[in-house]
Amino acid sequence: MASVGWHWGWVTVALTALLARLASSLNLEDPNVCSHWESYSVTVQESYAHPFDQIYYTSCTNVLNWFKCTRHRVSYRTAYRRGEKTMYRRKEQCCPGFYESGEMCVPHCDEKCVHGRCVAPNTCQCEPGWGGADCSSACDSSHWGPHCSNRCQCKNSALCNPITGACICTPGYRGWRCEEDCEAGTYGNGCQQKCLCQNGASCHHITGECTCSPGYTGAFCEDLCPPGKHGRQCEERCPCQNGGVCHHVTGECSCPAGWTGMVCGQPCPEGRFGRNCSQECQCHNGATCDSATGQCFCSPGYIGER
Structure with missing residues (x-):
């Protein structure tokens, strides 16, 4: 009976997690869907050994009781109780600069793209023959200035202002020609977003994704490697014996x-x-x-x- 109670408790947990997953209407394959972990509690049924006093008789030298004496011993029987278990589930939402449309996260541009479409937050992709931040100037993406006679010098797929020739960098790049990655600690459109990575982790200049230093894990590298693991991406097993504790970075045993x-x-x-x-x-x-x-x-x- 103990195993049955345990089984149904975990069925409840599994169904709760599945329903929470199905409740999300976003396409989880969409690269513009961001997620974070949130905790919630579920009720589970668990078994335990409940002690009780059991009386029995045994032979002895007591003549008054017909050579029978009373003895006590502690016995156990299976009982059940309810308990609370903390679970974790991933919650999805559109990344900054995107909004939900159907099952997809589509980018948002503050200014309407007149002759083009919004392909990244505040970044328009112009139709052939047009240019400018909002695709309102009649130049292609490779030329600018009077009669579109000047060739753009922008790099890394940056757009060129058809009037001034100034480069409009794609997320993750900076510089006059958008030739440089965002400096350390920043990422994204205009390199304006601050990296949230912790414990010496490096941040991807375009997406802000964290690459953890050895010994750390988590979306923002905020957690130490779990017990028994250490090193880069927490993939190495700790060799410590007899209760020794492994250093999360080096694997050295204490x-x-x-x-x-x-x-x-x-x-x-x-x-x-x-x-x-x-x-x-x-x-x-x-x-x-x-x-x-x-x-x-x-x-x-x-x-x-x-």
């Missing part, structure tokens, strides 16, 4: 009291105890020393703390 070695696989040598086996046992008269606490175990014939 041993508990009583153990030593690269992977905490060796007990302290005789006469030493404590963390890193750094303390010397103070026991006398052939007593042995606990490698973790230093407590003395006296030889026959001796007492005392040491």
Whole structure:
């Protein structure tokens, strides 16, 4: 019965997560859909061992009770209770600069693209023969100035102002010719968005996506590697034994009291105890020393703390 209760509790959790996923109307394959994690609680049924007092009789020397004596013992039976479990689900919404249209996230331009279409936040793609920030000037995307006689020098797919020749950089680029990536810590349209990456992570100059430093994980690299993992992208397994704790970046083991070695696989040598086996046992008269606490175990014939 315990396994049945556990099973139905997790069925409830799975259905809740599935319904939350289906509730999103956005196409999750759309690269302009951003997401974040949110927590919620679900009720689950769990089993536990409930103790109760059981009385039984046994033979004894009590003549008054016909040689029967009462005994007590603690027995256990399976009981059930409700519990709260914290779950996490991904919530989707359009990225900054985009709005929801049907199942897609489409870009928003503050100014209407007169002879073109909005292909990125505040960025118009002009029809052939037109130019300008809002595609209202009759030049193609490669020329500018009087009679469109000057060839644009913009790089990285930047648009060219048909009147001044100034480059309108695509998200992720800057400079007079849009020849440079956004400087560190910024990304996106006009390099105006601040990177949210933490713990020394690098930020993609176009999307703002974080590339975590070794030892960190999460959308913004805000979390340490989970227990048992370390290194780049938290893909390396920790080798520590006997309760040793692995450093999330280097994988170096920090041993508990009583153990030593690269992977905490060796007990302290005789006469030493404590963390890193750094303390010397103070026991006398052939007593042995606990490698973790230093407590003395006296030889026959001796007492005392040491």
